[in-house]
Amino acid sequence: MLSDRRPILLANARIVDPSRDLDFPGDVLMADGVIREAKRGISAAGVPAGTEIVDCKGHIVAPGLIDIRAFVGEPGAEYRETLATASQAAAAGGVTTIICQPDTTPAIDDPAIVDFILRRARDTAIVHVQTMAALTKNFEGQEMTEIGLLKAAGAVAFTDGARSVTNAQVMRRTLTYAHDFDALVVHHTEDPDLVGEGVMNEGEFATRLGLHGIPTAAEAIMLERDMRLVALTGCRYHAASITCRQSLEILQRAKENGLPVTASASINHLTLNQIDIGSYRTFFKVTPPLRAEEDRFALVDAVSSGLIDVIMSDHNPQDVETKRLPFAEAAPGAIGLETMLAAGLRLVNNHGVRLTTLLGAMSSKPAELLGLPGGTLRNGAPADVIVIDPDISWVLDPSDLKSKCKNTPFDEARLEGRVVRTIVAGRTAYEYAST
């Protein structure tokens, strides 16, 4: 297999390596699936025979993105997405590693299913695939899963996906047990009782639309509880999707107190707000709901300051059957693997977020969090690399998307910058052909 992989030299690039906070002009040489060198002045003469030489024309070269929250329909909902189609969407978006969520049918709560995912991905996916496993059996929030055996089978973290463990005793014991195995617990912090029948952010806009609201407290209360349990157990904990200022304050305090806590925000919550729902547009129905603009601004600041560690796509394909419904009845979720980076560049272009910070939150930080080898351009690291042309201005046409479902909130959005090449393990998995 390795013999058909030609070495690649990405010449004349702007190298951005968030793992070392580097941003400099140079060249990157990859061979045998790893990065050989990333430095200034690797000449074409000094590379192995047969090397494919790519003139990057000053475009950005960065580590491939690692998306820690993608719902893939396989097994059980292949009509929505398969590992194959998700991986094609990922490659087109610069994501070289997808971390699957365990809410599949059957749930990924058994070591044999972890094994199935990893084997299936090896056979069908064009990017790396890792998976989280369920935190409690069948996501019922009652019995913890076989955390030790699941981790041994390859699960990189444990989560009940978009569900919260409401029973504090179960959560405490699970965190206690997970801590023994140095397992990372990823928790969706949304109190289902406070969510109630809510379908969008609680406030004036929900009132005007006549939709039931979800208070930010639904998230903050659950997060606050979890912080107390983390203090009690010492378990490594990751808040799956932070969306509001209140939660950021709790997170800040927890980090200042030295708790082993990290957090993600989705690209949707960082770039969209509740007003985008407009006239009941169900592509903007996500969970937790899109919040007020002031919450979004607070989230963006938190990315800049590093309080929010990771940006994730929250990729959740839904077909027309589940989206073309009255807002309250439509399924929540938006696809995002292909648009995460392009949408994220809005934070750089419009909000002054540093490019290394943005790319770090999508590559080196998740790698560090999950103990994965990518997310860096260091010598010897996996040759998972992307080339970004920051100047391409484009309008998203859903029919161009690789994902099986087209429920993107960036439908016809004007985007600035895009991935033009994605290299996975030293092989080109995607190349943008401008027409």
Place this chain on the structure above:
Amino acid sequence: MNIAATSSFVLNRRHLLGIEGLSREEILGLLDLAEEFVELNRQIEKKRTSLRGRTQINLFFESSTRTQSSFELAGKRLGADVMNMAVNSSAMKKGETLIDTAMTLNAMHPDILVVRHHASGAVELLAQKVDGSVINAGDGAHEHPTQALLDALTIRRNKGRIEGLIVAICGDVLHSRVARSNIILLNALGANVRVVGPSTLLPSNVERLGVKVMRDMREGLQDADIVMMLRLQRERMNGSFVPSSQEYFAYFGLDQRKLAYAKKDALVMHPGPMNRGVEIDSSVADGAQSLIREQVEMGVAVRMAVLEALARNLPNA
């Protein structure tokens, strides 16, 4: 042949409610006395008369075949009149009802009450209300003193000493009265005690009892002289404390592979009854390093020693 006890050891207290509070001398005195009964129990003629005329009531609020029959046999071999009372604990409420039972029994003038109760401290409460001696046969997750004594006797007979030995107590320490009594006793006799198990099954601040806490069996068993396994109650297995019996066995069950981390001549113990394939593998439970059956034998001798040492101190003894 009727061997007369040569030890004149007297337990200078009315009750045996726990190992806690016993002096090193008291523990050793009981073990020495028990040694004599081991010999007696191996004779054809096993009877003694030291408890003749005494009434022993085994009051079990929680069912137990092993401990109850061991106490029954011990009392009978010493000549006591033994009565077994199984009390359906679900029909009882704690507090006054327990005291009512105690008062009722007390009116029958038993000399010795052997009590097991599902609530920690219940035996002590009962002891305050009766005139005779009370022996704790296990109260909640608190103490099981005769089990610790029989474990110590088994260890001493096989290793020749207790001081300086590394003893790993493994598994469900949180719910185990056996573990608590053993920790106190083994510490009192100078052993180095470790507890090993998942954090969900370890009581908080257990290290304050003077033990090393380890969460990995390989680390916990490293160089151990004695590996003491605890029973995992099946109802604790699914979900609440550990994920499944399969996972529990994989990480915390004792098999030959894990036992290999202990010393070559390490000995394996278990208070019984065992869950084979959950906390212990059959090849270990029935293997050459296992002392599990010997523990049962020592149980009768230790209970005889406790009964006799307390009886020597009873009024009109």
